[in-house]
Amino acid sequence: MFGSRLDTDGKTRSERTKRHVNPGHSSKEETLVVGGGIIGASVALALSRRGASVRILERAEPGGLATHAAAGILGPMNETDRPGPFLDLMRQSLSLYPGFVAGLIEETGLSPDLVLDGILSVAPTPSDRAALKARHIWQRAIDPEVTFLEGAAAKELEPALTGTVDSALWYPREGHVFAPRLIKALFGALARRGVALEQGVQVVRIQPEPSGTLAVIDDTGGTRHARSVVLAAGAALSAIGIPGSPVRIHPVNGQILAVRSPGSFYRRVVFYPPHGYFVPKKDGTVVIGATEERIGGRTRVTPAGLLDFLTPLAPLAPDLLSLPLHHTWSGLRPCSEDALPVLGPLPACPNIFVAGGHYRNGILLAPVTGEILADMVTGQSSPLTTLSAPFSPGRFNGDPSKKFLTK
Ligand code: GLY
DSSP states (O other): OBOOOGGGSSOOTTTSOOOEESOOOOOTTSEEEEOOSHHHHHHHHHHHHTTOOEEEEESSSTTHHHHHTOOOEEOGGGSOSSOSHHHHHHHHHHHHHHHHHHHHHHHHSOOOOOBOSOEEEEEOSGGGHHHHHHHHHHHHHHOTTOEEEEHHHHHHHOTTOOSOOOEEEEETTOEEOOHHHHHHHHHHHHHHTTOEEEESOOEEEEEEOTTSOEEEEETTSOEEEESEEEEOOGGGGGGSBOTTOOOOOEEEEEEEEEEEOSSSOOOOEEEETTTEEEEEOTTSEEEEEOOOBOBTBOOOOOHHHHHHHHTTTTTTOGGGGGSOEEEEEEEEEEEOTTSSOEEEEETTEEEEEEEEOOTTOHHHHHHHHHHHHHHHHTTOOOHHHHHTGGGOGGGGTTOTTOOOOOO
């Protein structure tokens, strides 16, 4: 999620902080990654591991407010209502997570608190049961470990469920990660590798040059040149002018909160209808979310928004609502015109690569996106680039009537 706008922070351009970590020297041979959130950082790391020269341009804080706003859920099965390429992509990324995190710990000593001890998706009442059973039928054909549980068995798995639970689906190998620690570990690994990070750089335009390189122009008129560019600017991606780009990304505000529990008493991620979830973190907080609001590029937290997901939680896990409120916040999810990720080169300019539109699943999809984009930028084809073919930016070409779909 993307949670602040540099152009509304009240500072003039020259007042903005420009911090250069490992500034190095700009080179026409390098790849510029525009956006230092979880996606940009993961792509930069994968590129660096392949020996590519890479530099990140970030307009605010690395990992910013977007990645920091995420609940960190790694739960493919709740993020789509059908089998297909999107589920395959999410499951592939989940399978990469243990190695992705182990690599970061090895390089930095920083743990992002990866927990893969299962997710529950609950049906609070008998009227929710049929939908859950229908989901079980198609999901168990993909993963035989997906299990239908009666309410009592679900309550045994998650002590917060002291209220009414009819039944649940159990995904034993899904889980969550602590997104702020993950981005810290990623930037730790990038710094150790000498990957350049330039902060306070707001890219406004990218222009192909006659020589085949790209001019990357910032809001002060500064120009950097690169062999290739990866666009990983989250909800701000559409604000960058690129000739002939068919990609539009829409910001979707998510309100979210955390309560503080007395110990590590609660354990599992739980999804509940119509679109709520809670995520017990290792630090004793329980993150509860989230709204989906299409209100332009604004972020906001409102009592009505919080009620949206707290009201259906009350009969299910009433104890959570008595815990001290720790924090509320909001961020912007980056949503494409079909609500699916956009991965790959722009048809009109094949050395500009999009890594965007991750919407509700930026944290989950970070490892696979990093590998896919690194393969593409370095000109390799692999099973992962094949997996990503349906997500090509080219799917938006020539179809101006394509609607902004909600999932
Ligand atoms: N991944 C959960 C959300 O976007 O709210």
